[in-house]
Amino acid sequence: MQPMTFAEPAARAFSPFSRRYPQIAAALAFVALLALSWRRWTAPIADSGREMDLPRRLLEGEWLYRDVHYLYPPLAPYFNALLYRLFGVHLDVLHASGVFCSLALVWLSYRIARRVLAERDAAWATLAVIVLCVFKPNGNLIAPYAFAALYGVVFALGTLLLTLRYAERQRLAELLGAGVLIGLAAITKQEFALAGALTVTAAVVFLHRRDWRKLLGHLIVAGLPALLLTVTVYAWLFRRIGWQTLVEDCHLFYTHLPASLVFYNAQRTGFDHPVLSLAQVLGAAAVGVAALSGVVLLSARTRSFWLRAGLVLLGSFAGIALIKLIVGKQWDGSPLRALPLLLVALLVIAWRQRERDRETTALFVIAAYSLAILARVALRVPSGGAFGSFFLPTSLILFWYLFVRLLPRLVERWLEDGATAHRAGRVGQGLLLFTIIVSAIVFGVRYRRNFTHEIVAPHGHLYAPKVTGKELQEALAFISAQTAPGEAIAVLPEGSDLAFLTGRRILFRHQILIPGLMNVADEQAAIAALPRIRYVLIVNRPMREFGVEAFGRDFYSGLGQAIERQYEVLKVCGDTTLADPQIGAPQFFIKILHRRPDALPVRPATQSP
Numbered sequence: 063m064q065p066m067t068f069a070e071p072a073a074r075a076f077s078p079f080s081r082r083y084p085q086i087a088a089a090l091a092f093v094a095l096l097a098l099s100w101r102r103w104t105a106p107i108a109d110s111g112r113e114m115d116l117p118r119r120l121l122e123g124e125w126l127y128r129d130v131h132y133l134y135p136p137l138a139p140y141f142n143a144l145l146y147r148l149f150g151v152h153l154d155v156l157h158a159s160g161v162f163c164s165l166a167l168v169w170l171s172y173r174i175a176r177r178v179l180a181e182r183d184a185a186w187a188t189l190a191v192i193v194l195c196v197f198k199p200n201g202n203l204i205a206p207y208a209f210a211a212l213y214g215v216v217f218a219l220g221t222l223l224l225t226l227r228y229a230e231r232q233r234l235a236e237l238l239g240a241g242v243l244i245g246l247a248a249i250t251k252q253e254f255a256l257a258g259a260l261t262v263t264a265a266v267v268f269l270h271r272r273d274w275r276k277l278l279g280h281l282i283v284a285g286l287p288a289l290l291l292t293v294t295v296y297a298w299l300f301r302r303i304g305w306q307t308l309v310e311d312c313h314l315f316y317t318h319l320p321a322s323l324v325f326y327n328a329q330r331t332g333f334d335h336p337v338l339s340l341a342q343v344l345g346a347a348a349v350g351v352a353a354l355s356g357v358v359l360l361s362a363r364t365r366s367f368w369l370r371a372g373l374v375l376l377g378s379f380a381g382i383a384l385i386k387l388i389v390g391k392q393w394d395g396s397p398l399r400a401l402p403l404l405l406v407a408l409l410v411i412a413w414r415q416r417e418r419d420r421e422t423t424a425l426f427v428i429a430a431y432s433l434a435i436l437a438r439v440a441l442r443v444p445s446g447g448a449f450g451s452f453f454l455p456t457s458l459i460l461f462w463y464l465f466v467r468l469l470p471r472l473v474e475r476w477l478e479d480g481a482t483a484h485r486a487g488r489v490g491q492g493l494l495l496f497t498i499i500v501s502a503i504v505f506g507v508r509y510r511r512n513f514t515h516e517i518v519a520p521h522g523h524l525y526a527p528k529v530t531g532k533e534l535q536e537a538l539a540f541i542s543a544q545t546a547p548g549e550a551i552a553v554l555p556e557g558s559d560l561a562f563l564t565g566r567r568i569l570f571r572h573q574i575l576i577p578g579l580m581n582v583a584d585e586q587a588a589i590a591a592l593p594r595i596r597y598v599l600i601v602n603r604p605m606r607e608f609g610v611e612a613f614g615r616d617f618y619s620g621l622g623q624a625i626e627r628q629y630e631v632l633k634v635c636g637d638t639t640l641a642d643p644q645i646g647a648p649q650f651f652i653k654i655l656h657r658r659p660d661a662l663p664v665r666p667a668t669q670s671p
Contacts, residue, residue: 084185085172091189091502092168095197096161098506102513102525103157103205104559106534107603109448111558112573113209114522117142118151118562127303127312131572131579135314136299137250138210153522153563160204163212164196167203167455170219175459177226177424179467186495187462191455193502198446199509207448214254215452217247221258222431222456225265229423232269234283237262241284245291252315257434259288264430268413268423311581320578322608322617329607330449332441338389339441345385346399352378353397354469357493361486367477396445401457405433408460425463432456465490519563530650536635537599537652538564545597552598554625555605555613555645557652569594577608577617589624593661598629600653602636604646612645629655 104110119130120143126136142156149155171191175184196203206212221243228236240262248255262284270277299308310318319327325334332339355374362368386393393399412426435453436443443457444450466487474483515531517524519538526534541564545551550567553560555575558568569591572580580588592598604611614622631642636651643651 082181082185084182084189088168088172088185088189088192092165092192092196095192095502095506099197099199099202099204099509099513101157101523102199102509103160103202104153104524105205105527106524106530106559107557107601109207109556109574110205111553111556111560111562113142113156113206114153115558115562115568115573117146119568121146121151125303127299127307127314129571131312131584133313134208134210134251135249136295137246138208138213141213142209151521153524156209157204159209160206160212163216164203166216167219168192168196170216170223171455171459173223174219174226174428174456175462178421178428178463179459183462183466183491184459186491186498187459190458190462190494190498193498193505194446194458195451195455197502197505198451199505199512201447201449201451203451206451208251210251211254211452214247214251215455217243217250218254218258218431218435219455221247222261222428225262225431226424226427229265229269229427230420234280237266237280237284238287241287242291244284244288248288248292249295253438254435255288255292257431257437259285260434261427261431264434265423265427268426269418322577322579322605322610325609326607327438330439330442332439335392336441338392341385341389342393342399343403343441344400345382345389345393345395346397346401347403348378348381348385349395349397350400350404352382353493354465354490357465357469357486357490358473360489361473361482362477363482364477394445398445398450398454398457398461399443401436401443401461402433402440404460404464405429405436405457409433425460428456428460432460462494465494517563520565522559522563532637533635533650533652534560537654540633540635540654541566541597541599550591550595552592552595554598554600554621555603555618557599557601557603560599575613575618577605577610580618580621585618585621588621592624592628592657596657597632598625598655598657600645600655602643602645602647602649602651602653615645625655628658628661630658632656 116126116130116132116139120126120139124130126132126139132139142159145155145159146152149158168188168191172184172188175187179187201207203212221240224236224240224243227233228240240258244255244258244262247258263281266277266280266284270280308314313319313323328334332342352375355371355378359368359371359375362371382395386395408425408429412422412429415422436457439449439453443453446454469490470483470487473486474480477483512527512529513525514528515526515535517526517531517535517538519542525531537560541551541560545564545566547565548567550569551561552568552570556573558573560566561568570588571584572588600613603613605613605617610616614625631653633654634641634643634651635654636643636649638647638649638651640647643649643653
């Protein structure tokens with residue numbers, strides 16, 4: 063039996079169309095936001111060049127890890143290389159894959175939401191996923207920071223759905239399928255495999271904790287295909303590539319990490335300043351309590367309950383003000399920072415329920431997945447951005463569950479008044495819908511206002527951000543006019559999308575010069591490759607998130623000095639009065655360097671076949 067909200071019995075009297083208008087609204091929202099954001103998904107330079115150019119290099123015969131440095135498992139770049147082979151080397155191919163995977167994520171989110179929400183509420187929760195995860199401008203899923211993360215989250219959500227089906231039917235086929243998806247996630251991006259494995263384990267323990275024989279047997283059914291697939295792929299990689307390259311150089315298992323990545327991950331998890339991070343979690347909880355008490359205040363009709371809800375609301379505001387005073391600008395006020403507390407509370411509620419019905423079991427399993435997937439950002443859950451879109455879908459579903467199901471139940475228990483509980487559910491739903499609709503409008507406006515510079519290149523068509531579009535277009539025009547197709551260029555510290563879009567080549571093993579990733583041999587190999595490169599492009603891309611700022615000055619100074627000796631500034635793309643601007647300047651620029659005539663001779667350009 064499907065879960066119902068307090069409003070569902072009346073809803074059944076309406077026509078099939080009126081019952082399904084939330085699903086239709088969600089579908090129309092997806093189409094509308096897709097149209098408004100059309101070709102505006104990619105923000106060139108940061109990460110995007112790797113996602114575009116790496117599959118092309120693999121297609122042309124280079125080896126992942128050995129010839130091209132890569133931090134993640136191999137499935138995503140090789141799959142994208144296959145897409146290039148089938149459909150052509152073009153940015154539209156990646157965008158089409160992003161749209162297809164986004165649709166898959168939306169469908170999976172709806173099917174998952176139906177386990178704890180009625181049909182209408184599940185559709186509205188899915189609308190939240192569409193707006194806040196798929197189309198958030200600074201972290202959309204159509205052109206993600208890493209396709210490995212996009213494919214990984216689809217595999218992880220598929221694992222969750224199959225686990226929920228297993229919990230309902232107790233069929234081992236679902237566990238077997240979940241194991242296969244965990245294995246695929248493990249060769250795509252490991253944290254999604256870990257979340258899937260923890261979800262299956264939590265579900266089996268929840269269902270069979272008193273029957274150890276069945277518990278272990280069912281875990282083995284899920285674990286065998288996952289292990290078989292994972293071990294087979296990694297064993298082949300170790301044989302062909304070698305342990306040192308994979309583990310010590312590419313950090314495939316998060317070992318031997320340089321200080322820059324440790325610094326970066328500490329910021330993401332919130333462990334760089336754990337006390338302040340905990341304060342933000344408490345402040346976010348205060349925001350959530352304020353929202354819930356506001357819903358109750360608008361729903362209640364008795365003076366005594368108004369007084370209690372009002373006092374809670376005032377106390378919450380006081381807590382918010384205090385936390386904001388302590389943490390300052392580090393916290394944006396988002397209630398999502400408190401998600402770990404909410405998820406733990408839901409796990410405890412579901413575990414202590416005496417009746418293990420379908421909804422209770424699904425609530426426990428979804429909460430377990432949501433908590434596991436947030437592990438990397440445990441103390442600093444983002445409200446979007448490059449990472450949040452991958453971690454938030456199921457948490458948004460549970461956020462909806464909190465407002466439209468759990469809160470009305472608590473109100474009914476406190477007041478023994480079904481009408482007030484019903485109003486609380488409707489007010490909560492209205493508050494969430496208002497937030498989502500406003501967000502969708504704001505995002506649509508941002509896409510049209512901020513991504514205005516059209517770029518048409520041989521291998522891509524996109525609208526670049528207006529703050530960088532002019533410079534990108536100028537640099538692309540220079541590359542097309544002054545170099546031959548297939549000729550090698552260098553774009554540092556990152557920005558190989560300039561090479562991909564124009565059909566030029568990158569010779570360096572590292573496409574993103576993250577501080578500390580290049581060893582001495584790699585830096586010397588990059589210096590040795592300079593005689594084959596006529597033009598070096600320096601992009602104003604500070605690396606502050608990795609603890610340092612400027613390439614050539616703060617890191618990889620050997621390569622920077624070699625470029626300074628062998629090249630001279632030919633052109634600066636950007637609104638700057640400086641003849642030789644440096645990375646970290648307030649204005650965006652792309653500096654084009656030409657090899658000095660007295661440097662070593664340049665090899666002839668390699669023409670593409």
